[in-house]
Amino acid sequence: SKTEKVAQSLLDSIDQTFYITTNFLADILGNLKRLTLSFQLEHISLTEIKLQIATVIQMINESFIGTENFSPTWGYHLRTYLQTNDLASEDIPDFIQQFAIATIENLNRRFPNRKILNAFSIFDPQNLLEKESLLDYRNDEIYILANYYGKEKTSK
Structure with a gap:
């Protein structure tokens, strides 16, 4: 049927980059979700918000950017995908780190x-x-x- 052909076409177009991106988004958006939830509480503690912002930035740095001394950990979902499929850090597209860096820059601009x-x-x-x-x-x-x-x- 036509629906099956469309479904098969979509399935065929899914590649490794799609899976890497999806797992990356699951990790980074999970971090950002925790921050946005802190704004939805009945009582918003500005001290807690400051701590949440710092924690999210640190987690994004550790998970997707790394430092001179430490490689990125790639978050839970992405790391699990990499291990399951025997992939290395070199297999991760550059836009993953670029997106993570842009996210941190955006958080710093919003909360300067x-x-x-x-x-x-x-x-x-x-x-x-x-x-x-x-x-x-x-x-x-x-x-x-x-x-x-x-x-x-x-x-x-």
């Missing part, structure tokens, strides 16, 4: 000043400590916010 996120935690009632004195309560965070928002603004 994570010190500010952390400083906003002073307004989070869940972060208040009962024993802290209000005289010296989170002075570092207040200083960061004052420097960022306290700059003299002029209108044109």
Whole structure:
């Protein structure tokens, strides 16, 4: 039938690059999903958001970019696919690392000043400590916010 021919044609067009890409996306999107879920909580902790962003960036670096001293681990799904099919890192298309690098750059552009996120935690009632004195309560965070928002603004 026509449907079977279309299905067979699609099946025939699936190659190794498709499987590598699909497994890569399962890994990297899983990391990004955890970050987006933290924005959907009833109570959003800015301190937690800062930690989540740093964790996602670190996981993407370790999984798909690597360092001078360490090769990428390739994430769970992609690594499993590589091992199952006896493939090496050299078999991974360049666009995988390029996409990972672009994702990190995008996260850094969207959240450029994570010190500010952390400083906003002073307004989070869940972060208040009962024993802290209000005289010296989170002075570092207040200083960061004052420097960022306290700059003299002029209108044109």
